[in-house]
Amino acid sequence: MSSMFVKALQPAPLLLPSRRMVLAGAAGLTLAFFIAPRGLRAQAPAPITAPNAFLRIGADDTVTVLSKHLEMGQGPYTGLATLVAEELDASWDQMRAEGAPADDSLYANLAFGAQGTGGSTAMANSWTQMRMVGATARAMLVAAAAAEWGVPAAEVRIAEGVISHGDRRSGFGAFAARAATMPMPESPPLKDPSAFRLIGTDRPKLDTVGKTNGTAQFxxxxxxxxxxxxxxxxxxxxxxxxxxxxxxxxxxxxxxxxxxxxxxxxxxxxxxxxxxxxxxxxxxxxxxxxQAERRSTDEIFSDFSAAAEAGGQTVEEEGDIAAGFAAAAQIIEGEIRFPYLAHAPMEPxxxxxxxxxxxxxxxxxxxxxxxxxxxxxxxxxxxxxxxxxxxxxxxxxxxxxxxxxxxxxxxxxxxxxxxxxxxxxxxxMTREDDLHGGYYRPLTVHRLRAGIDDAGNITAWTNSIANQSIMSGTPMEAMMQGGVDPTSFEGSNALPYVFGSRRIGWAQMESPVPVLWWRSVGHTHTAFAVETFLDRVLEAAGKDPLQGRLDLLKPEALRERAVLETAGRMADWQGPVKDGRGYGIAWAKSFGSYVAQVVEVEDRDGRPHATRVWCAVDCGIAINPNVIRAQMEGGIGYALSTALYSKVSLGPGGGVEQSNFHDYPMLRIHEMPAVEVEIIRSSVDPTGVGEPGVPPLGPALANAWRALTGQVTSELPFPMQSNV
Amino acid sequence: MTQFIVNGQDVTLDIDPDTPLLWALRDDLHLTGTKFGCGVAQCGACTVMLNGMPRRSCVTPLSMVEGGEVTTIEGMTGPEIEAVKQAWVAIDVPQCGWCQSGQIMSATALLQQSATAPTDADIDAAMAGNVCRCATYVRIRAAIHDAARTLEL
Missing domain, CATH: 3.30.365.10 (Aldehyde oxidase/xanthine dehydrogenase, molybdopterin binding domain)
Incomplete structure (x- = not known):
């Protein structure tokens, strides 16, 4: 899901803890401690028939965080538990996590105002809320211990899951029931970042053990x-x-x-x-x-290409385009085609x-x-x-x-x-059902045109995009403003580059083929189109791919600059080029995070083989660097799979031509490059990492391939046979 | 009637002998650690040990395991599986986790069959049949090397 989507929705008021309940746990042996959102104070209490809030402290001292976000591999169980544990001063060993049930009133994604996971928002929207949950629970445990021991609350300490005063020590479990009867603090203080002991450090994910011994339940x-x-x-x-x-x-x-x-x-x-x-x-x-889609994808591409050529409706315009092209000494043009893609999660x-x-x-x-x-x-x-x-x-x-x-x-x-x-x-669903089932990444055509003057300045930049809307025809349609679905072209507009003039156009296309968000959504194609075309333009202007980008950045684009410079330094961009290797760079801002990647590629039987990837990421405060690195590695592999292999095509008559992993291949271990990740230090609130690792890889790969072979990639996936 | 051994226990199943072992394990024996990913031996998520060798259970009819010995992720024992599981946790390999039982079975088989520490090429050869859509490959490779060190190969 896209960041534009997130913006388009009304953000919900921040829900802070305000109510607690005591109840017997499922086995009747443990006491549970609940914190529910403040916003519900005036409403009837939710039925206490199931764990339905954020936190449960067991008599055995375990602290279970109910994750309002679906755990599908990107680590929110661990991330949310980290935020709670940090402010609760729990020991990491006592933390558990499980999925919260469907309940909008309790578990809204604060970025959406409704319960849902996507748009790489899990940590960003929970950053304050879940720390408040932890801090509130901590204050109430302190109050309970102070009352029980007859000492001032200010003298009760909690560290590493142990409540103490003088010689007295206790785990959380013994005080869970009493804590639940304590007054709720209005605004418990949150730690200064300098006091963080869990946030910012590596730890394995809470769900890892169950995923290594066959016990995880899907x-x-x-x-x-x-x-x-x-x-x-x-x-x-x-x-x-x-x-x-x-x-x-x-x-x-x-x-x-x-x-x-x-x-x-x-x-x-x-x-x-x-x-x-x-x-x-x-x-x-x-x-x-x-009434079915009878066109083959070749025919759909022809129709979409004509629409892109016609320019579509203007979604961004700046400066005088005609004058920009008139001032150009040379004009570069290109069309890039992107197929339908199936998500193909391993569990259909x-x-x-x-x-x-x-x-x-x-x-x-x-x-x-x-x-x-x-x-x-x-x-x-x-x-x-x-x-x-x-x-x-x-x-x-x-x-x-x-x-x-x-x-x-x-x-x-x-x-x-x-x-x-x-x-x-x-x-x-079987794998065949999954691949035939639609809800694909939209098939997309980009048509780009740029003018360059004698001094190497980009005087004009136009990009026209033709694809189906994801939101149209769904409950999200109400969020399309002026008939425009921003997820269709996000990443092609609002670029931080200084161009003499620019126009971005979008043509909304129709087809009975259902389309859907696909890991990084619009950025799956816009980053490729923008960053590969820009690479060609920079070359025509006689500029280095890295320095040329840095020179084009607006002065305020500091985070963009930092990830580009870092990736360049990691890859020794200015250093000697290895024989038989090509290097390419690309970057993208998506879902609030900035990622730049350099790819090293070699020619293996006329096809690109990525040997190494250097990745710089700025996602604000790094909650768990281990998870951030994992998402960059995984995003790189996912995107490489896509660039090299992924295509859902319709044959004549509209039937899907692929059926299983033999003709919709996945990247395998011998094709995975070595990956090096550097996380930019930041004090900015965290943004997402599930998607942002994906967009830069394809264009960086294509740029490396062009540097090595001179070949321009005008369609994805890379053709199976080199056209040399 | 098909009789065989699963995780050390005698099992008799009175179901269609054409039933793939995968579905017998999952639906009839409720051993759900073994996963379905493709049904055509393309992804390795369903890997089990049959008579000590890794095998894709999705294309193995029950009739083929008559009298045989099947081991699933739930029943694996020995130094290799322990070293692999420990490395998988230490390096935090899984993301979504769906393919990982199969990855672990293949990795364990590789280490059981290795007299010396496997090279990157050995790992590629042994693991290329296991797809991970989350692309945890960097860590799978690191974890296998780590497990080999634990086993002092």
Whole structure:
């Protein structure tokens, strides 16, 4: 999700702790300590039937943070727990984390005003809120200990999870119940950053152990008594509709219990996955493709290219473009084509629902609870309060589970409804379902044109972009201002470069192919277009790629300058070039963070092979450098996979041509470059790291490849055969 | 009826002998540490040990394991798996975690079969069948080297 999206939403007032409750834990043995947002003070208390706030202190001294953000690999469980533990003065060993259930009233993302994870906002929006949770809990533990021991609160200390006064010492658990009855401090002081002992230091993630011994529970791992596994036969082309089906052969497959028509297609319910697979194969389904996308991607590219050429609507304009080109001594032009991309998380989409006595409970890696919960409720005809979504670990998402359309919630709700009885159902997609399923990164065409005068100044810069809107047709449509979806071109406008004149245009294209945010959203293509085209322009102007960029930066672009200079220094940019190696640099600001990367590339059978990547990142205060480095490494690998291999194409008639990892390949270990990451020291509030590692890699790779071979990359992925 | 051993225990399953071992483990035996990623032996998320050798359970029909010995991530024992798990935690390899059981099975098999510390090329050869969409490859490589040091290879 994009930073523009975040801005477009009304930010919620900062929710601070204000209410606490005591209750018996699930086993009746532990006492739990809850802190709920201040904003709810005047409202009826939330039902105390489940852990539904931010913090739970067990009698065994464990401190469990309920993460309002989905853990899909980017580390929010650990990050949020770090913020709480810092102010609580807990010992890291006592910290735990688990997903908070769907509940907008408690768990809103403060950047969105609604519960959801995305746009690399998890830490940024929680930075003050979760530290306040920790500080509040600390103050109440201190008050409880002071009352119990009959000493002044000011003399009670907490350090490393131990409450002490004189010779007296205690863990948190013994005081959890009493703490919950203590007055809530109005504004507990937060630490000065110089006093941080956890924030800013490395630590492994809380969910790592469970992910190394097979015990981590993901959606597909959930089993419920009597549960049926459901696979859905889906349309063969985008926009095709179901005409009829014959389920005789499917129902004859041992283990297949029923077949139902739902909105998404034909659902086969079976005992176990294999029976469901066989049952689905045995279905005879007739589809109507009259209204479907019938164009191949070649044809779509032609249409989009013509629209980009026409210029689209102006989304940014500055200076006199005509005069800028008139003053140019040379003009550089280029078109760059980007295909549809599937997110392809390793755990394909899935969801588990159990309906019993007029209530529904779900378990899945739900990324936008704010949309999903009412969608399930509506599909089942239940009040929202009777739908509980347990948000659990997701085996990757990269944007795929963040659906404005809530189509998975709709599907699992319909599956339960269509069953016509109470019961538990697990819907899962195969890899083929996933790759054929749409919700792709939008296919995009950029057309760029720049004028350079005799002195090497860029007198004019135009970039016209044609693609589908992500927000249009979803609940987010209301946030499109003046018919413009900023996620379609973010990163192409508001550039900190000094150009004599500039115009950015956007042509909104239509297709029945559903599109979605895809790790770094608009920046997936804009950074590539801007930074590879600029590289060509700088060369034409006789300038060095690094120095040329630095010279173009506006004076106030200090953070941009710092990451570029740092990446250049790390890579010894001015040093000698190794034989047979090419070097390229690129940078991008996305989701509030600044990342520059230098790629070293060699020619391996006519294709680029990245050997090393140097990465400088400024994401404000570094909460956990280990996680930041991991996200840069992972973002680099994800982006390299994309640049080298990723393409979802539609053949003649509109069918998807790829089906599994043999023709939608992923980067493998022998293709992964060595990665060096440097984090810029900062005292600015933290921004995200889940996405910002992605945008610079593709353009830095293409720039390195052009430096090595002279070849301009005008489409992604890199062609399988070199066109030399 | 298929009879075999899973994690040291005798198991008898009265299900379609064509059922891939992956789904028998997950759906019938509730051993969910072994993951589904592709179903066509392209990603390695479903890797288990069959008679001591790594095998993609998604393309292994139950009929093929009759009388055999299957070990999943939950049942792995020995110095190699311990060294690997310890290194995986110390280096904080996992991100989303979905592929990691398979990565760990392949890494453990590599170390079990290595008389000397594996080189980068050895690691590439042994691990190229395991996809990680989060691209934790830098750390997988580092963790295997680390585990090899622990094992004094």
């Amino acid at each position: 959606t597909m791992d959930i089993h419920r008594e009597g549960m049926l596994t459901v696979l859905v036969a889906r349309p063969p082309a985008f926009g095709a509709t179901l005409v009829s089906f014959d389920d005789k052969a499917a129902l004859a497959v041992p283990g297949v219990e029923m077949v139902r028509r739902i909105g998404a297609g034909v659902a086969v319910y079976a005992k176990g996955t294999y029976a469901a697979l066989k049952g689905r194969r045995a279905l005879d389904v007739e589809w109507d493709s009259a 989409l899935d969801a588990v629902i159990e309906v019993k006595g007029g209530k529904a409970e779900l378990w899945y890696g739900c990324q936008f609870p704010t949309f999903d919960r009412p969608t399930v409720a509506k599909a089942l005809g239940l009040p929202v309060e009777d739908v509980r979504i347990n948000v659990i670990l997701a085996g990757g998402s990269f944007g795929r589970r963040a659906q404005g359309s809530a189509h998975i919630a709709q599907e699992i709700g319909e599956i339960a409804k269509a069953a016509g009885r109470d019961g538990a159902f697990k819907m899962l």
